[in-house]
Each structure stands twice: as C-alpha cells, then as structure tokens.
Amino acid sequence: MNPAYPDTFLFAIFPYVALAVCAIESLRRYYAQPFTYSSLSSQFLENQYHFWGIVPFHFGLMAVLAGHLAAFFVPRTLLLWNSVPARLYLLEATGFIFALLALIGLTNLIVRRITEPALRVVTTPMDWVVLALLAGQISLGAYIALFRPWGSSWFAASLTPYLWSLLKLSPDLSYVATMPLTVKLHITGAFALAGLLPFTRLVHLLVMPLPYLWRRPQVVRWTGPRRIQGASL
Numbered sequence: 001m002n003p004a005y006p007d008t009f010l011f012a013i014f015p016y017v018a019l020a021v022c023a024i025e026s027l028r029r030y031y032a033q034p035f036t037y038s039s040l041s042s043q044f045l046e047n048q049y050h051f052w053g054i055v056p057f058h059f060g061l062m063a064v065l066a067g068h069l070a071a072f073f074v075p076r077t078l079l080l081w082n083s084v085p086a087r088l089y090l091l092e093a094t095g096f097i098f099a100l101l102a103l104i105g106l107t108n109l110i111v112r113r114i115t116e117p118a119l120r121v122v123t124t125p126m127d128w129v130v131l132a133l134l135a136g137q138i139s140l141g142a143y144i145a146l147f148r149p150w151g152s153s154w155f156a157a158s159l160t161p162y163l164w165s166l167l168k169l170s171p172d173l174s175y176v177a178t179m180p181l182t183v184k185l186h187i188t189g190a191f192a193l194a195g196l197l198p199f200t201r202l203v204h205l206l207v208m209p210l211p212y213l214w215r216r217p218q219v220v221r222w223t224g225p226r227r228i229q230g231a232s233l
Contacts, residue, residue: 007173007176007177007184008173010184010187010188011162011171011173011176011184011187011188012171012173014188014191015166015171015191016166017195018191018192018194018195019191019194019195021195021198022194022195022197022198025198025199026197026198026203026206028198029198029203036203049108049111049112049116050109050112052105052108053105053106053107053108053109053112054105054109055105056101056102056104056105056108057101057102057104057105057106057108057109058105059098059101059102060098060099060100060101060102060103060104060105061098061102061138063094063095063098063101064095064098064099064102064138064141067091067095067098067152068155071152071155071156071159071160072160072163075156075157075160076156078152078153078156079153079156079157082150082152082153088150088152088153091152092145092149092150092151092152095145095151095152096142096145096146099138099141099142099145100142102138103135103138103139103142106131106134106135106138107135109131110131110135113127113131126196126199126200127200127201129196129200130193130196130200130201130202133189133192133193133196134193136189137186137189137190137193140182140185140186140189141186143182144180144182144183144186147182148180148182148183158175158176158179159175159176159187161175162175162176
C-alpha cells in the first residue's frame with residue numbers, strides 16, 4: 001500500500017464524507033423528526049451529579065473550541081499575541097486548564113450514567129460511542145497541549161491553512177503529512193464526531209440552547225409506563 005494513501009483518505013476524502021453526512025442527516029432529521037432535535041436531557045432523572053458534570057464539561061469545551069476557532073479565523077492575530085512569551089504561556093496554560101475542566105465534567109457524566117440505574121435504561125449504544133469519542137478527543141487534546149506545546153501557534157501556522165484548503169476544495173496534505181500521530185488522530189476524531197453528530201444527542205449543538213446552563217429550574221413530568229426506583233421512564 002502506498003504509505004501516502006492513509007493520509008489521502010483520512011485528510012482529503014474522509015473530511016468531505018463526514019461533513020456531507022452531517023449536513024444531509026441534520027436536515028433530514030430536522031424536518032422528519034423535529035422533536036428529537038435536542039439533547040434529550042436526563043436532568044429530571046438525576047440532577048445533583050448532572051450539574052457537576054454538564055456545567056464544567058460545557059464551559060470547558062466551549063472555551064477550548066473558542067480557542068480553535070480563533071486560530072482558524074484570525075491566525076495572524078493569534079500569532080501576534082503569541083509573539084510575547086508571557087502571553088503565549090498564559091494562553092497555553094488557560095487552554096490546558098479548560099481542557100482538564102471539560103474532561104473532569106465528562107468523566108462525571110460517564111460515571112453518572114454507569115452508576116444510576118434510571119440513566120442506564122435510557123442510555124443508548126450510540127450514547128456510549130459518543131461519550132467514548134469525546135473522552136478520546138479531549139484526552140488527546142490535553143495530551144497534545146502537554147507534550148506538543150505551543151499548539152496555538154503551530155495550529156495557526158499549519159492546521160489553519162490545511163482546513164482552509166479543504167474549504168477551497170483543494171486539500172493540501174503537506175500541512176498535515178509531517179504531523180505527529182496524536183495530532184492526526186485528533187483531527188480524524190474531530191471529523192468522525194462531525195459525521196456522527198446528527199445521529200446523536202449532540203445534534204442540539206446545531207441549535208445552541210446555551211441558556212439552559214443558567215436558566216431557572218424547570219418541572220418535567222415523564223408520561224412513560226415504566227418506573228425505576230421512583231423515577232418515571
């Protein structure tokens with residue numbers, strides 16, 4: 001097998017497949033099953049551990065994603081910021097802390113779904129797939145931040161041009177060919193999550209219901225026929 005073939009598939013073909021699946025299935029689900037276009041929150045089944053999982057996970061992840069978007073949309077501004085060592089150290093440390101915050105929150109959510117009987121009943125195989133992918137992505141991101149430092153700079157200098165080349169329908173693999181395996185896995189995992197997004201609870205990201213993070217408590221009643229340990233299912 002041509003050693004360049006895996007890179008060609010993963011970074012020149014797979015991204016388009018994943019994004020096409022995401023776009024087509026998102027539209028189909030929105031029009032065919034509009035009431036499933038949500039996170040299908042399990043907060044009403046168990047709220048205490050839910051809070052300590054969902055809040056740090058969301059805020060940590062949003063901060064990390066904001067950093068990625070900054071490197072994508074304003075790479076020159078980011079590189080200018082990083083030209084001062086103290087500012088570079090501050091940015092790198094902040095990103096790492098928010099990645100750990102997201103990982104801690106996600107770990108709490110996983111433990112919650114494993115230990116709460118009512119939640120195990122409503123957790124689907126796809127939920128576990130997404131949780132595993134998210135855990136892998138965040139862990140890889142934290143690892144890269146720790147052992148492949150100054151990521152904000154090399155992302156802006158190398159990965160941003162690669163991503164723009166994808167948008168221009170002319171993938172330039174020279175930017176990713178020499179990247180470490182961990183970085184390549186992180187990129188591939190991101191596109192895999194994009195392709196799976198419309199088949200999962202993550203579809204709620206497309207409508208961004210962020211106010212629920214600070215909204216007042218709501219009373220939710222479930223009308224299903226079964227009950228487990230006092231929680232209607």
